[in-house]
Amino acid sequence: MKQTFLHSTKNSLWMKNYQVLLLLVISVVIYCNITSCSVQPVCGTGIPKNLMAPLGSETDSTITLLWEKPDSCTATMNFEVYQNGSLVATVNKTNYTATGLIPGKSYSFFVKTKAAEGKLSKPGNMLVKSTKQSGQIFNILSFGAKGDGITKNTKAIQEAIDACSPGGTVYIPSGTFLSGALFLKSDMTLYIAEGGILKGSADTEDYYPMILNRFEGWELKTFASLLTAGKLDRSGGYNTTNLSIRGEGTISGGGQVLGQAMTDVEGERGRGRLICLMNCQNVNIQGLTIEESPCWTIHYIYSKNTTCHDLTINSAADNGDGIDPDSSINSYIFNCTFSTNDDCIAIKSGKNPEGYFIAKPTENVFISDCHFIEGHSLAVGSEMSGGVRNVVIRDCELGNLKHGVQIKVTKDRGGFVEDFKVRNCKLQKITIKTNVGYNNDGEPAPKLPFLRNMEFSDLDMSLADTSMAVIIVDGYSGISNYTESLLFKNIRLPENAKIVLNYCKDFSFINTITTSSEKPVYIVTNAVNIRY
Numbered sequence: 001m002k003q004t005f006l007h008s009t010k011n012s013l014w015m016k017n018y019q020v021l022l023l024l025v026i027s028v029v030i031y032c033n034i035t036s037c038s039v040q041p042v043c044g045t046g047i048p049k050n051l052m053a054p055l056g057s058e059t060d061s062t063i064t065l066l067w068e069k070p071d072s073c074t075a076t077m078n079f080e081v082y083q084n085g086s087l088v089a090t091v092n093k094t095n096y097t098a099t100g101l102i103p104g105k106s107y108s109f110f111v112k113t114k115a116a117e118g119k120l121s122k123p124g125n126m127l128v129k130s131t132k133q134s135g136q137i138f139n140i141l142s143f144g145a146k147g148d149g150i151t152k153n154t155k156a157i158q159e160a161i162d163a164c165s166p167g168g169t170v171y172i173p174s175g176t177f178l179s180g181a182l183f184l185k186s187d188m189t190l191y192i193a194e195g196g197i198l199k200g201s202a203d204t205e206d207y208y209p210m211i212l213n214r215f216e217g218w219e220l221k222t223f224a225s226l227l228t229a230g231k232l233d234r235s236g237g238y239n240t241t242n243l244s245i246r247g248e249g250t251i252s253g254g255g256q257v258l259g260q261a262m263t264d265v266e267g268e269r270g271r272g273r274l275i276c277l278m279n280c281q282n283v284n285i286q287g288l289t290i291e292e293s294p295c296w297t298i299h300y301i302y303s304k305n306t307t308c309h310d311l312t313i314n315s316a317a318d319n320g321d322g323i324d325p326d327s328s329i330n331s332y333i334f335n336c337t338f339s340t341n342d343d344c345i346a347i348k349s350g351k352n353p354e355g356y357f358i359a360k361p362t363e364n365v366f367i368s369d370c371h372f373i374e375g376h377s378l379a380v381g382s383e384m385s386g387g388v389r390n391v392v393i394r395d396c397e398l399g400n401l402k403h404g405v406q407i408k409v410t411k412d413r414g415g416f417v418e419d420f421k422v423r424n425c426k427l428q429k430i431t432i433k434t435n436v437g438y439n440n441d442g443e444p445a446p447k448l449p450f451l452r453n454m455e456f457s458d459l460d461m462s463l464a465d466t467s468m469a470v471i472i473v474d475g476y477s478g479i480s481n482y483t484e485s486l487l488f489k490n491i492r493l494p495e496n497a498k499i500v501l502n503y504c505k506d507f508s509f510i511n512t513i514t515t516s517s518e519k520p521v522y523i524v525t526n527a528v529n530i531r532y
Contacts, residue, residue, distance in 0.1 A: 046070025048079060048094075048111045048124035054307040054332045056242055056282025059189070060103040060134045064286075064309065065096045066332060066366070067111050067124060075424060075458070076395065078114040082123070083107055090114065093369045093395065095309070095334050103134040135167030135189075140177065147175015149199065154180040154206060157198075164188045172196045172249065180206025181224035181272070187242045190227070192249030192288060200226040200253035200274070200292070204261045207272050214278075214301050214326060215269045216439050217351020217383030223262050223272035226253050230278035230303075234358050238281035238304060245275065246286035256317040259294035268319075271295045277303050286310055295319040297340075302360060303328040308336060315340045322375070324348055327360035327386050334368045340375040344401070347380045347388050349415065355385030356414035356445040365391040372398040377406035382436050385415040385445055394423040400465075404429025407451060408436045411476065414445025420454040428464040430456060432473040432483060434503075448476050457489040462515050466496045470520070475503030479528060488512050493520050501527050508532075 051067040058064070065081070081089040081096045084107055089096055101107060108128045113121040138160045141147075145156040157179055160170045166187040174195030180203070184190060192198055201207075207223040212232045215222055219232065230240035245251075253274040254261075262271040274293035277283055277300035284307045290297055291314040298313070299321075300306050306328060313322040313336060320341040325331045326348040338344035349355055349362045362384075372378060378398060380388050398404060404427050407417055411434065422430075432451065464470040470493055475483035482505040491512040497520040501507065504524075509532035514520055524530055 046113060047121045048113055051109065051111055051125050051127045053127060053129045054284075054330075055305040056244070057284045057286070057307040057309075057332075058129060058131055059244065059246070059284075060132045061099065061101050063098045063101060063107060063109075063129050063131060064307070065098070065109055065111070065127070066334070067094050069094060070113060070121070080112045080114050080120065082110050082112070093335070095369065097310075101131045103131055106130040133167060135169055136165050137169050137171050138164050139171045139173065141173060145177055147173065147177050147196075149176035149178060151178060152180065152201060152206070153177045154182065154201075158182055161185065161188070161190075172198055172247075179226070181208075182227055183224070184227060184229040184240070184243055184245075186240050189244040189246065192247035192251065194248035196247065196249035198226070198249070198251045200258065202254035202258045202261065204258070204265050207262070210266070210270070213276065214350070215271070215296075217348065217355055217385065218269070218442075219354065220269060222270050223266065225272040225274060225276035226251070227275045228272075228278075229276070229283070230280045232278040232301060234302065234360070236279060239279045240277070241281040243277075243280060243282070244284040244286070246284060246288065248287055250289040250291065251275070253292045254294055255292035256294070259317045259319075262294055271319075273297065273299045275299070277301070277306065279303065281305055283307070288312075289314070291315065293317055293320055296321040296324050298322065299324040299326060300328050301326040305330045307332040309334045311336045313338050313340065313344075315342075317341060321346050325362050325365055326350075327355075327358070327362055329363050331362075331365045333366070334370065337371045337373065338375060339373045342376050343379045344372045344375040345378050347391065348383045349386030349388055351383040351385050351439075352412050352414065352442050352445050353385075355383060356447075359386055361387035361389055361415075363389050367391075367393045368395045370396045372396065372401055374399060375401050377401050377403035377431070379403070379406045379408060380417050380420070381406075381408040382410065382413070382439055384409060384417060384449070385413045387416045388418075388420075389416070390419045392421045392423070393425065394421075396425045396427075398425065398427035400428055403431045406431040406433070408433050409449045409451070410434070410436055410440050411448055412440060412442075412444035413449045414447050415449050417449070417451045418453045422456045422459065424458045426460045426463075428461060428470075430461075430471045430473075434474045434476055434483075448481050450481070451475065451483040453485045455487045455489070456491065457487065459491050461497075462492050462494050464494050464497065466494050466498070469498040469500040469523070470494070471499040473501050473504055473507075477503060477526070479505065482526075482528070497521070498523060501525070501530060503527070505529055
C-alpha cells in the first residue's frame with residue numbers, strides 16, 4: 001500500500017507540474033504574440049512594472065495583484081488586467097483581486113496601461129500564481145458558540161482554533177459573538193462572514209495571561225489582544241506563518257472602556273491591541289471592518305510579508321492608531337479607509353537604546369489607494385530607533401489630518417529614516433519634526449537619528465490651512481546632522497502658503513507653486529544648498 005501510495009503521489013505531482021508547465025507555455029505564447037503586435041506605448045502611459053502577488057495573500061478562490069505605474073506616469077490612470085490571456089477587468093488603481101478561482105490551480109496574469117483615448121501599452125511582466133487548496137471548515141457553532149451578543153464564547157472559539165487542521169478555516173457566521181483573548185496559529189484562516197461580529201469583551205479578566213509584547217518601542221508584558229498570533233522573540237525567526245484573517249464581517253473590540261480598564265490595572269503600556277502579530281510571516285488581513293480597539297488596532301512586530309487590504313478601520317480610543325508596522329519587513333497596505341483618534345498608520349522600529357541595539361528596521365512599506373478621513377497623521381515614529389527605509393506612499397487621499405504626512409523623532413532615538421517617497425496624493429500638510437515632546441522617557445541612544453533621501457512629488461495640497469506652515473522640515477544642529485537630500489516636485493499649494501526649513505541641506509523645490517502660480521513663502525534658517 002505504501003509503494004502504491006507513493007507511486008500515485010508521484011504521478012499526481014507529475015501531472016500537476018505538467019499542468020503548470022503547460023499553462024506557462026500557453027501563457028508565454030499568448031504573451032509573446034501580444035508583445036510583438038503593432039500596439040506601441042502611447043505618450044503619458046508606458047508599460048506597467050513589477051506585477052506581483054504579496055506572499056500569503058492568496059486564498060483558495062482569490063489572487064491579489066499589485067503593480068507599479070510606468071515611470072512616465074504619475075496621475076490616476078486605467079489599467080487592463082488579463083487572466084490566462086483574457087481581459088478580466090479594467091481598473092483605475094494599481095491593484096486587483098481576481099475572484100471566483102478554482103482551488104489549487106495556477107493562473108497567469110499581466111497588465112497593460114490604457115490611455116484616455118483607448119490606446120493600450122504593451123503588457124508588463126507576466127506573473128503565474130496558484131490559489132491555495134481548500135481546507136476543512138470549522139464552524140464555531142459546532143463548538144457551542146452562541147451569537148447572541150451576551151454569551152462569552154472564548155472557550156468555544158479557541159477550541160475551534162485549536163482543532164483547525166492545517167489549511168483549514170475557522171468560520172464565524174452571522175451574529176454577535178462575544179469573546180476574550182484568542183490565540184491564532186500557523187496555516188489557518190479566521191473567516192468572519194457578512195453579518196458576523198467578533199466582539200471583544202470589556203472585562204480585563206478575559207485578556208490574561210499577560211504576554212511579552214512591545215508597546216511604544218519597548219519590550220514589556222501586556223494584556224493579550226483580542227486576536228494574538230506568534231510569540232515575541234527579538235533574536236529569532238518567524239514562529240507563526242501562513243495566517244489569514246478575512247471576510248465581510250466585523251472585528252469590534254472593547255474600545256476605550258476596555259483600554260481605560262487595562263490602564264487602571266496595568267498602566268497605559270500594559271494595554272493589549274485589537275490584533276497583535278509577533279514574529280509572524282505571510283499574513284493576510286482582508287475585507288473586514290475593524291473597530292473599537294483598546295489602543296492600537298493592528299500591530300505587527302518582527303514580522304515579514306504582512307498584507308492589509310480592503311479594510312475599514314475605525315478607532316476612538318486613546319492612542320487609537322490604525323495600523324502599526326514595527327520592526328517588520330514587506331508591508332502592503334492598500335484600499336483601506338481610516339478614521340482614528342491617533343495616527344492612521346504609524347511605522348515604528350523600537351525606542352532609544354533598546355530599539356537601536358536590537359537594530360531591526362522596518363523596511364519595504366508600500367501604501368496605496370487608501371483614504372484617511374480623520375486622525376493625527378500618516379506617520380513614521382516616533383519610535384524608530386531601529387531605522388525605517390524604503391517607504392512608498394502613493395495614490396492616497398488624506399483629509400484634514402492634524403499633521404498630514406509626518407516623520408516624528410527625538411534626539412534620543414538614534415536610528416534613521418531614509419528612502420521615503422510620497423507620490424500622487426492629496427494631502428494638507430507635511431511635517432518632519434525632530435523634537436516631539438512625548439514618549440521620550442528613558443536613556444538616549446548613542447547617536448542622533450539621521451533623516452535623508454526623500455521625495456514628495458505630484459501632490460495636491462491646495463486645501464491646506466495657511467494660518468500655519470504647510471510644509472515643515474527640521475533637523476539637528478551641526479551640518480552633519482542636518483536633514484538632507486529631499487526633493488519636492490510638482491506640488492500645488494494654496495495661496496500664501498509657507499514652507500519652513502531649519503537645519504536642512506541639499507533640498508530641491510521644482511514646480512512647487514500656489515494655485516495663483518506664485519511661489520510660496522520660504523522661511524529658511526540654518527540651511528545649505530536649498531534650491532527653489
